Amino acid sequence: MAASLRFSGLKTPPTYSFPKQTTSLQCHSASPTLLSFAAFRPSNSSILRNISLRRCCESRVFRVCCQGGNVDVIQRNEFEAASSGEAENQLTCVMKFGGSSVASAERMREVADLILSFPNERPVIVLSAMGKTTNKLLLAGEKAVSCGVTNVDAIEELNFIKDLHHRTADELGVERSIVDGHLEVLEQLLKGIAMMKELTLRTKDYLVSFGECMSTRIFAAYLNKIGVKARQYDAFEIGFITTDDFTNADILEATYPAVAKRLNDDWISDPAIPIVTGFLGKGWRSSAITTLGRGGSDLTATTIGKALGLREIQVWKDVDGVLTCDPNIYQHAEPVPYLTFEEAAELAYFGAQVLHPQSMRPAREGDIPVRVKNSYNPNAPGTLITRNRDMSKAVLTSIVLKRNVTMLDIVSTRMLGQFGFLAKVFSIFEDLGISVDVVATSEVSTSLTLDPSKLWSRELIQQASVRFRSSCFD
Template sequence: MIVMKFGGSSVANAERIKHVASVIQAYAEKRPVVVLSAMGDTTDHLLEAADLAVKGTVDIAKVEKLHFDTAKELEVDIPAVKELLGELKTLLTGISMLHELTKRTRDYLVSFGERLSVRMMAAYLSKQGTQAKFYDAWDIGMVSDSNYMNAELLDEVWDNIPKALGAYKNGTQKEIPIVTGFIAKDKNGIITTLGRGGSDLSATMIGSAMGAEEIQTWKDVDGILTTDPRIVKEARPVHEVTYEEAQELAMFGSQVLHPRSMIPCRKTGTPVRVKNSYNISSEGSVIVEKHSGPTPRVTAITSVKNVKLIDIQSNNMFGACGFLAHVFNQFLKWNVSVDVIATSEVSISLTVNGKADLTGLIEDLQKGADVTVRSDKAIVTLICDAAHSSSILADAFSALRNESINVQMISQGASKVNISMLVDSDETNKVVQILHTALFK
């Protein structure tokens, strides 16, 4: 058994659905469980409809048109889709009467995207002669807490999923399960969404609980690349990365898998393979616990723009320990996440998301420190074997020096698989190109 996950762009329209169906059919002998996101812009259209409903107007035209046009092009009649669209209209009517959209209602609203998607795919596969059956996530035991818009799956899911899909795994059930990603229900039977990386988490949870051979996430590139091919045309696929390396890649800008989605597969050691839906013969990249051979010196380079650098210098109001406590207590108070940090006893330099509102944070920090904030910065991260950090940095800084690039801050992660450096945002692409040339000879 394998798990195959396809994102929204993969099922954006009838043409894409036909293509994904052909990929699923190509792997039918491996007994796939398929996890789908909502079609294309459906989630955005649902939220637009919610905004209109709060103002008193009920309009599902965009959602309705996409799904009816797609069904027509696929030549399928899907009563379940029509039923859901009726339910959606009823929900929006309720919102329009209350003029309010709570987190709980928002989760119910956006769940329609995934629920419509799986019905469409299952109907088309069945029409093509491939037995398939759609499942809403709760049908296979996806139970979460009640933290709406960012729910976490409960431990009982590990037992629920094998019970629900056991007949398919042992061959008794023939229909390929087509399952909604991103959603679940809480103990009270209320629909929840799993937040960022939710569809990936659905796939890795199913694959890990079922003891799958591997979990496949399908994209439009040949797996994980050494860097963004839009920046460096010579970027090449990486055959193998570890869970830890993949998490660091995701944290620092690479769209691989969200870090939280790797928690289930790390628990069971289930490999995750990133595949290209337009080149299914390619092996792609596999994410595993440990490298099967020698650890590469450098695995990949990634970058994040729109970063702010905060320099914090103690004014001696607090002792050394008190200074650090003061700083981090303020970040906790204002719920601002730190990306990269470099410290000494009396000073700290750190980076935060450029969109973060720092007004209250800076005011509080200034009670015990001198604070400088600089915008338009970028983090460039080397995913590497930090055991070779001296030779890696020697090559990197030699190349950057030759191009007169000044690195403003450097930090080596505790995970020992990343080295991050801060540069001006307008230099980001050039820095990535220079480093890729220097480190992937």
């Protein structure tokens, strides 16, 4: 005899819809291994026709309960529920805090309170070094070159860094041992610099990395102390792969899958707020620590945002967003409420200090909004950076100033009507590794500026001048 098959509270795929009333089906086989049945809507369409129970359970995720002659099919969608649960518990955003935001124990407490004021967020935290630590490390390295090995202990900047991090750990109630190992290695590094009487770019990057490594360890320890589970990460250990351009490295594409795998795997196996060092990476050839240039923590944040496909990237600064001009020059500067990725990238490239020049690229590629906020004034709306914005009332967005720019003028009447002149000029710059910033041309002259963030010397400019004469004007 055919058993009665009754659907109770069945959840169907989005493309189909059963009527709300109970649907009766006829079971044509009582075999526990293969039970074929068909379900019909009171319309012309039909689904699940002649599908084995085993396949039905796999593809539709139903559970079939047989009790006597009755077979009840009830909702079973463990995979969907698990996926939904995972989605609800996935990391949601990046929160990046600059050096001034974590400059002291008090500021770290405020940042922790700020993070916890968003209970619905599951953020990745990116931190810079504490306060002026990066500058102090560079000064310590420069002094070590000439002070002699026996005098390294007396370097003022080294003692300042030790005192700052020990005092911060004490005030936050975490163990000094969290940073003691790094401070010991830092002192040994400075002695090595003193012995070699040289501070190479590679060593300089390693030197400044101690700032982020210590600030993130202190902050992660404090969060764990107050009952917020956190885990510290060094960016160069979780997949931030860069070029070997020390002091100004670029992030490579291999970074995105590597970072996503590490952070996602750790989060799934043991959820804890990731505390990641900003500004740092690892050279793909040298495997040495590299840095991303000044403000590189912004690039770290947007890279993580793209890698994980997060909802938003928050960059917390000490100003109320991207401003209409430099507040140090004009004190009545106002925040710009909305920007496009292109506008933000241009402003950053031409001198705006709020963002790293390259930081917009990952956000634009991932189409992830970037919100610039003030950690000292979290209620201020800040600046929202997206792909598009209303341009109907846009006249002038912001004014920026770029200092220490070198301009070259190339003047020759032979330029007039000559094919490939600029190609020759830029080929020479490429060969010499000189980065060009802005170009303006006329009939008989070309004026261009050199990017001050890139390394070049007067000797290189002289070499370029000689090659211009021989290649372009002969």
